Structure formats: C-alpha cells, structure tokens
Amino acid sequence: xxxxxxxxxxxxxxxxxxxxxxxxxxxxxxxxxxxxxxxxxxxxxxxxxxxxxxxxxxxxxxxxxxxxxxxxxxxxxxxxxxxxxxxxxxxxxxxxxxxxxxxxxxxxxxxxxxxxxxxxxxxxxxxxxxx
Amino acid sequence: xxxxxxxxxxxxxxxxxxxxxxxxxxxxxxxxxxxxxxxxxxxxxxxxxxxxxxxxxxxxxxxxxxxxxxxxxxxxxxxxxxxxxxxxxxxxxxxxxxxxxxxxxxxxxxxxxxxxxxxxxxxxxxxxxxx
DNA sequence: TGTTCATATGAACAGTTGTTCATATATTGT
DNA sequence: ACAATATATGAACAACTGTTCATATGAACA
Numbered sequence: 001x002x003x004x005x006x007x008x009x010x011x012x013x014x015x016x017x018x019x020x021x022x023x024x025x026x027x028x029x030x031x032x033x034x035x036x037x038x039x040x041x042x043x044x045x046x047x048x049x050x051x052x053x054x055x056x057x058x059x060x061x062x063x064x065x066x067x068x069x070x071x072x073x074x075x076x077x078x079x080x081x082x083x084x085x086x087x088x089x090x091x092x093x094x095x096x097x098x099x100x101x102x103x104x105x106x107x108x109x110x111x112x113x114x115x116x117x118x119x120x121x122x123x124x125x126x127x128x129x130x131x
Numbered sequence: 132x133x134x135x136x137x138x139x140x141x142x143x144x145x146x147x148x149x150x151x152x153x154x155x156x157x158x159x160x161x162x163x164x165x166x167x168x169x170x171x172x173x174x175x176x177x178x179x180x181x182x183x184x185x186x187x188x189x190x191x192x193x194x195x196x197x198x199x200x201x202x203x204x205x206x207x208x209x210x211x212x213x214x215x216x217x218x219x220x221x222x223x224x225x226x227x228x229x230x231x232x233x234x235x236x237x238x239x240x241x242x243x244x245x246x247x248x249x250x251x252x253x254x255x256x257x258x259x260x261x262x
Numbered sequence: 263t264g265t266t267c268a269t270a271t272g273a274a275c276a277g278t279t280g281t282t283c284a285t286a287t288a289t290t291g292t
Numbered sequence: 293a294c295a296a297t298a299t300a301t302g303a304a305c306a307a308c309t310g311t312t313c314a315t316a317t318g319a320a321c322a
Contacts, residue, residue: 007319024201024237024268027209032197035254036208042135042189045254050184054280058177066163070155071299077167084281090153091280096261105289105298106155106216117255123176124168126246130227155298185310202269215311218272222310236268236319 051095052119055089056080061116068110094127183250184227187211188219192247195229197239 036042051057059078063069071089075082089109092098099112111117136182167173177255182188190209194200202220206213223229240249 019259025204029204030199031209032194032200035197036190036193039186039190041255041258041301042187042193043272044258045251046189048186048254048258049180049189049250050279053177053181053184055170055177056280057173058173058180059170063163064241065173066166067159069159069163073156073160081194082299083241083283083301086298087280096257102164105296109133111287113257115260115317119180119257120176120230121205121251122250122253123179124172126227126244127172127175127179129244129246162302181309199295212312213269214271217268218310221270233319237264238269 002128011127034105039088048095051091051097052116052123054088056084057092058120060085060092061086061097061111064111065117068108070103070108074109179226180250182222182228183247183254187215188223189217189251191216192228192242192251193238196243196248196251199232199239201237201239205240209212243255 024117052061056078059072063074063077069077071082074089075085078085089098092109093100096112097116098109101108101110138147155183160213175211183192187209191205201207202216202257205220220229223240224231227243228247229240232239232241
C-alpha cells in the first residue's frame with residue numbers, strides 16, 4: 001500500500017501547542033509518516049469509495065455489471081423513481097464509474113472501469129468471509 | 132460480478148400501482164433481475180465501502196498498511212485527538228477491517244484483511260487513471 | 263489499594279447525503 | 293414547428309455521519 005505515489009513529506013502539523021501527545025513509538029511514526037501518500041490521494045480514494053458506499057448505487061453497479069441499461073430499465077428493476085435513479089447515475093458518472101452511450105432519446109449506461117468490478121469482488125469476499 | 136451468490140429471485144416490488152413505468156427492455160431487465168444478488172448482500176458490501184469512504188479512516192488504513200501502531204501513535208501521526216482516532220478505529224474494528232493486539236496497557240492495531248489492501252489498490256489506480 | 267496512563271465510550275452539535283417534487287432539456291416522430 | 297417521451301436538474305427537507313468535550317474503563321506500577 002502506498003508505493004510509487006506522491007508523498008507527503010512536508011507535513012507541518014506535527015507539534016501540538018504543548019507536549020500533550022506522548023510519542024510511544026517515535027521511530028515507527030516517523031518512517032510511516034514519510035511513506036504516507038499525500039492527503040489529496042487518500043481523500044480522492046475515500047471519495048471513490050464513498051461513491052460505492054450507497055446500497056442503491058451498489059445495486060445499480062451490480063445490474064450494469066451484467067448488461068447495459070437505460071434509466072427507466074433501472075428504475076423498473078430497482079422499484080424506484082426515474083429521478084432518483086438519474087441522480088445516482090449522475091454521481092456514478094461524475095466519478096467515472098459508469099459511461100454513457102446515447103441512441104436516439106435513450107441513454108445507455110454501462111460500467112466504465114474494471115477497478116470497480118475488482119473492488120466489488122473484494123468487498124463481497126470480505127463480507128462473506130466475515131459472515 | 133454477482134456469480135455464486137445468494138440470489139434474489141423472490142422480489143415482489145415489480146409492479147407499481149399502475150403502468151407508470153415503461154419497460155423499454157423487458158427481457159434484459161428480467162434476466163438481470165434474476166441474477167441480482169440479494170439486497171442484504173449489496174447492502175453489506177455498501178456498508179463495507181462506507182467504512183472505507185472517510186479520509187481519516189483511509190489515512191489510518193494506509194498507516195496500518197505499513198506498520199502496526201497504537202492509538203496515540205496514530206493521533207500523533209495524523210495530528211488529531213486520540214478520542215477521534217479511537218472512534219474511527221472502533222468503526223474499523225466493527226467492520227473487521229483492523230485487528231487488535233494488547234500488550235500491557237497499549238493496544239496495537241493492524242490491518243486484518245488482504246481484501247482491504249486490494250480494494251485500496253483498486254481505488255488508488257482508478258483515481259490516478261481518472262487524474 | 264490507589265494512582266497513573268492508554269484507550270474507550272456517551273451525548274450532542276454541525277455538516278453532509280439521498281430522496282422527493284417540480285421543472286427543464288433534448289431528441290424523435292407527426 | 294409541435295407534441296411526446298427519456299432523461300436531467302434544482303430546491304428543500306429528513307436522516308445520517310464525524311467530530312468534540314466530558315467521562316469511564318482497565319491494566320500496570322508504587
């Protein structure tokens with residue numbers, strides 16, 4: 001984890017106003033800090049997972065993992081309003097997780113990224129392992 | 132996606148009160164529906180990703196991916212209160228993402244699951260690919 | 263046993279998120 | 293050009309989330 005990435009060596013938030021925090025393992029903390037990815041990276045990764053953290057979006061992704069579908073297909077499949085589905089698809093599109101293809105007035109949605117499949121697989125395996 | 136899993140064939144939320152929704156691709160919707168994982172599964176996977184969707188927890192996971200650390204190490208490393216760190220670790224522990232090892236009064240935290248590493252890698256690659 | 267230190271927990275508040283309802287855009291067929 | 297249809301968007305509200313502050317455990321050393 002966290003290799004070949006922009007690092008955050010220049011962190012300045014080390015010292016609190018006083019020596020309130022006790023450095024139990026000063027050496028370990030120092031080396032870990034040097035190899036931490038930059039905050040922007042962890043933030044971006046967290047944002048990616050946030051997109052995947054909604055059950056409705058998860059079901060949409062599962063569906064699109066099998067076949068490309070349009071908004072009203074998904075609405076019928078999931079039993080929700082087309083507006084709600086469209087809003088979620090907007091989120092997924094913004095994160096480049098799904099891609100669109102227009103054919104007349106119908107917009108087809110499909111998974112855009114193999115990382116999404118693998119990440120889902122990891123989540124699924126973890127969940128089933130834990131019970 | 133969604134193979135060898137408990138299916139949700141017995142969904143009852145198919146018909147809205149009236150024929151408000153137009154089934155554009157009825158056949159595709161039917162086959163996708165049959166192969167959808169049960170709602171409990173997608174819910175659990177979404178919950179797993181929710182745990183990963185916070186920047187603070189993401190940084191904690193990156194740190195623990197390098198070395199096991201105690202609460203006050205993490206607090207010093209991340210520049211936050213030990214209470215805040217402890218709360219986040221509680222969330223991670225509940226999701227079985229980290230494991231604890233006690234040594235005297237110090238509790239060491241470490242990653243518990245290789246799925247977490249892989250999932251992170253997927254998120255990271257996706258993020259860097261998108262830019 | 264009592265005190266100290268590392269960690270955990272509870273309550274509460276501010277900020278964020280997802281849905282609904284209403285309306286807007288865009289494309290096809292007449 | 294106009295009406296119909298598929299999708300998109302805006303505003304707003306309820307529900308959820310993460311932090312802070314205060315307090316409680318629980319283990320070790322005197």
